Amino acid sequence: MVVGVSNYDQARFALDQGAGGLIIPSWADPGLLTDEGRNINALRAEYDRPFSVAIDFEGGRVQRHSGVLGDFMPPRVLAGMPPEVIQGTGYDIGVSLRAHGINVDYAPLLDLDVTNLDIVGDRSFHGAPDEVVRIGGLFSQGLFDAGVTPTFKHFPGHGRASGDTHHQLAITPPLEDVRGLDMVPYGPLLERFPHASVMMGHMIVPGMGEDGVPSSLNPEAYRVLREGDYPGGVPFNGVVVTDDLSGMRGLLDYTPTPEAVKRAIVAGADQALWSSGTDLPYIIDLVTGAVMSGEIPMARVDEAATRVQQQLIDGGL
Template sequence: MGQILAGWSAQGQCRGIVGTVFGKNARPAVAAGLLVCPLAAVGCAGVAEGPEVATSTLTVTRTHTTTAPPPVPPAPSAADRVPEDLRQKVASLMVVGVSNYDQARFALDQGVGGLIIPSWADPALLTEEGRNINALRAEYGRPFSVAVDFEGGRVQRHTQVFGEWMPPRGLAHQPDGVIRGTGYDIGRSLRAHGVNVDYAPLLDLDVASLDIVGDRSFGTDPGEVARVAGLFAQGLVDAGVTPTFKHFPGHGRASGDTHLALAVTPVLADLEALDMLPYATVLRRHPGASVMMGHVIVPGLGGGDVPSSLNPEAYRILREGDYPGGVPFDGVIVTDDLSGMRGITDYRPTPDAVRDAIASGADQALWSSGADIPLIIDGVTAAVLAGAIPAERIDAAAERTQRQLIAVGL
């Protein structure tokens, strides 16, 4: 009978293998003695003598070679992902409307950093296998954002694809879990179809009975609006979608609907005392969200009657948190639509508005028509080369947009 016994050093480390052959009359005590005998004393006194016992030892030293896995390179930082070419860097700041797969491919071929799916888009862009947003992500192999206006109620695009949800005003009266869960359910549906940015929730206060606000608002009290909006936004974040708080500095008391005409708000001090208050709360809790800059004209905000989306002072206030309770904001600021709203097109044509918005502090310039993409990119690039827009302004905006994409895993 033969046995193989492992020998261990006093430090508990394996030193080799001892092979011991026992004769047919070997007593169990022999084997037992070897089990407790250190390897260096195979012939030690602890082994009982016995007749016709032949003992031989064989020591084999094993060398264990461990090959370390190759080091995993660090993930590229936001700055590393910014294009080096100036025109491509400028293009990465553009968010353009696309109606179908071919338009989306054309926009991406120009290097745009974001798409928006407007209400008039072909739903196949969201659903047709091989020709939808998810297919474009696989084809292009570079990160880009895809956004949609989806608040629930009156503003929820492509409900046949994404589903339908109650208006924000109704949601505000639900338990906290329902509010956050609704944001999550919406976010899950958006993300499944390739959308990673929701232009919601609305922070405008319904204090002037404006039709454009109404039940899109969570209410009239700034604290309650901030609470509900924060829960809804957290649900979106849970689902991997970036929320967008809108419309800074506040549309709730504007003179009209900026979709239809230029609109003026109360003076800046009045907005600071009421309309801006929800931003102080939600941006402290959600610094990775976007903020949409509205087109309202605010008396006392910088010089002249300039819509906030083209007003450097509006961006400065938001960046520095220079309003009651405000915190500095270093996330993405996106403009409201620069092509489909007369509150801006009556003031300035879209190519000029895109250029001036970026120069003023916008990180992303949004125009839903998706028209003139090469012309607009070239115009902003020329402004940088001419010194009208500092190169640092472009670099900072491009890095913020990349950081936001990284945050949602793109």
């Protein structure tokens, strides 16, 4: 479980409950990054187990706490820069994140900007899959060189969705159309970066598993990603994290956060993410009960924990 925390005390509480990861949301106290003795680095010194700390930091309009971590150009602008600048920007972002205890970046975005969807827009590198692969690869290499794990998002592809999942559930073109275009960047990048993470989006893909189920809760979406069942796809055994299960109206209108966390783990998520961080003890009890009843097989929990642990080892934690 990856939960949002606003300050040092909330972070300690989440870790004491057994959360495996934290996410630093935009509304967090910047002191969580800067206050000596009460920041993420202090928590890392205090706890004798590794844990992930993630943030949304793409550059441009999605860069949390830029007053502390730095201000970087939007991905679309970065895409027009020379290769060394693209990779160097990824590295500079990674160095700043890592210095503040953050070891996972929920970037780069691989969604294709092909329908002028505002939520994608200049967050997208390009509308052509090969260019997204080229630019995303350079940016990701920079993050890796700085010791930060990149996260490719939002599988299976948000670029042609019917709207913004922050506000309502969005529907993509049919599965075969999405396979042939939106998923294409993932194969080459996951082949090159098998230790990256992938974020599973909330989009509904017609023809993918049960009708009307968001990808983040849909076992078939995880199967397609794991098996590389799309053009140029490769099998992927790294960490898959959900998009936010608490801060996006589309998903909340479908099911409340506690049930979404449970269903995401059943479906195949290795990390269930909710930025509000609320109800953590209750959700832990809910998931534990589902394991004890057999609704969530113990093998599902074991494989998820193993992947997360391996990512932390690969990241030097």
